[in-house]
Amino acid sequence: MAAAIAAAEAAGPANGGSVRIDSWIWAVRLVKTRSQGATACRGGHVHVNGERVKPAYSVRIGDEVRLRHEGRERVVVVKRLIRKRVGAPVAAQCYIDNSPPPPPREATAPIGIRDRGTGRPTKRDRRELERLRGAGGAGGFGSPGGRPTPGGRPNPGGRPKER
Structure with missing residues (x-):
């Protein structure tokens, strides 16, 4: 686990840098592909600190990111900046999840x-x-x-x- 965190740190920007929002939401596994992240930004489904953003927006530590994806809204606060996709346990350490709980499964039964x-x-x-x-x-x-x-x-x- 420590090696994976070190790899995530190495994948991040240099001191005090920033990362594109579409790349970051892909790297922390909020969307499956980077192109899905860019499409969500262009469609107005991604807000940073309450403002609609484009895919090239530079996200910084402490920003609040709101993403509406697959019928669910995710609200996360950026803790760590990474550029490369990492495993789910490591990705979960890169943000603080303030999302509302998902709807119960039986309520969405076909x-x-x-x-x-x-x-x-x-x-x-x-x-x-x-x-x-x-x-x-x-x-x-x-x-x-x-x-x-x-x-x-x-x-x-x-x-x-x-x-």
């Missing part, structure tokens, strides 16, 4: 998930799933006026198949 091992859904189950997901139409066979083919698949033209 709708219409079937129990494992229940087999193939029946027609009634499929219609219920489509209704829950908002994909079902009034006709039930895809396009309005379309009749099912002999195999039960939708026939968008509404005419019987040529044989």
